[in-house]
Amino acid sequence: MEEFLASSIYIDWQHPAVLSQARFLAEASDDQTEIARRCFYFVRDKIRHSWDYRQNPVTCKASDVLAYGTGYCYAKSHLLAALLRANGIPAGLCYQRLTIANEPPFCLHGLNAVYLSEHGWYRLDARGNKPGVQAEFCPPQEQLAFAITQSGEQDYSGIWAEPHAAVLAALLNHTTVEAVAKNLPDADLSVETTPVSLVFS
Template identity: 40%
Template sequence: MDFDADPWDYLGADEAVDLEHPLVQSTAASLRDGDDVAYARAAFEHVRDEIAHSVDARDPRVTWRASDVLEQRTGFCHAKAIAYVALLRAGGVQAGLAYQRLADGDGFVLHGLAAALIDDRWVLLDPRGDKPGIDVRFSAAEDRLAFTPDPAAGELTYPTVYASPPPAVLNPLKAATDALALAATGLPDSL
């Protein structure tokens, strides 16, 4: 993995990863029980299971800030990854954002993931949520992803872990007023 920032930046806050927000802090405190591995698992399961994927739920609300994702309990994979990263950082676990470029009809779509330093190893984790054909579990020992990219189809997992959401991801989310319309026409397709 490559990193776009200094190590301490993977514990910091920004506009989207608002880990100092009271809701992020209280959620992190309620999930914190045991060591970092147990906490990372609890936070993963919370985001995966308690926050609906916007498209799966047919929910038009657009969220992009971690506190809004936790409050409204909905978001795209990008937003769910941001919420997971914020919870991890609020609990003292280094974490960042990662992305996959996946085929979608005649084009591509950018899929959001989280990367976390758990038990002295960086792993990619996908808290997007389960649905028929997708069953994602937490692992501290290996990458666990909902989708396996097919390089022959032009798909890939980008090697960089970002401390903050890149503008190609964040700007469309911030500008959108309807998640379902954004999913149909405006989600990013590459970094």
């Protein structure tokens, strides 16, 4: 589990602000499921989705997502992973490949997996709710933001310890939310080797 607890460039949970927020969310509880629930709802509800709110700057590092209070789904997943890891809870990154406006082209969508002792790996999506999107924390049942409904869409079973290169390229090479929206990351992850490969129900 070491790689899913590590602090890194983009999941920088040892940053003082991230560590402070993680400790605040865990206050008065030693129940890892409860702490994971608090972290999930904080990121889902308190960090604004960049495109929904047309809010700059483009963020990538967990500490920047927290500082600016905004991020695309990928960036929000980096912050959620950081908050969970800071509390000693293994967490990784997951991806779906979805259509844009219900037809090709495709783009990746970022979410998380957290390891809960009583449930094992459990996926959760802190993208942020809006009409038609209702993600919740209700283990062992998954309630993600998006279902796979269109031909060619994929729900990847891998869990990544670090952000995918396509995601980093989109977030680091564009300076506005509009530019990212025009260059959303895409990749066929089914052909790639991942650190952990699980089948989620």
